[in-house]
Amino acid sequence: MDMSAAEIKRAALAQPQSSSPTEPNGSEILVRCLQAEGVKFLWGYPGGAVLYIYDALYKQDSIEHVLVRHEQAAVHAADGYARATGHVGVA
Known part of the structure; x- marks a missing residue:
């Protein structure tokens, strides 16, 4: 694909799209x-x-992350928490 000098300059000056802070x-x-x-x-x-x-998650302080060693352990821990407390368990 051949690009003109103007296209190369325009591509180099283009700003990456990002979501606004709001x-x-x-x-x-x-x-x-x-x-x-x-x-x-x-x-x-x-x-x-x-x-x-x-x-x-890092930007908030109401949900505590519990690090596990394997994905299955996360599911079992969340399930056990939900069964024992009646609260929502998320893995």
Whole structure:
């Protein structure tokens, strides 16, 4: 693909698209929904595709993250918490 000098300059000067500070992204919306449901704990194993969720969790202080060593452990812990307390368990 051949690009003209003007196209190259325009591409180099282009600003990356980003959401405005007032517009929440999907991860922030997810965390807000969890807060609205009264979630106090979230069990998980950070990495890969869920790192954006961890960024949103870092910006708030009402949901405590519990680090586990395996994804299945997160599910079992959240299930046990929900059964023992009657509160929402999230993994």
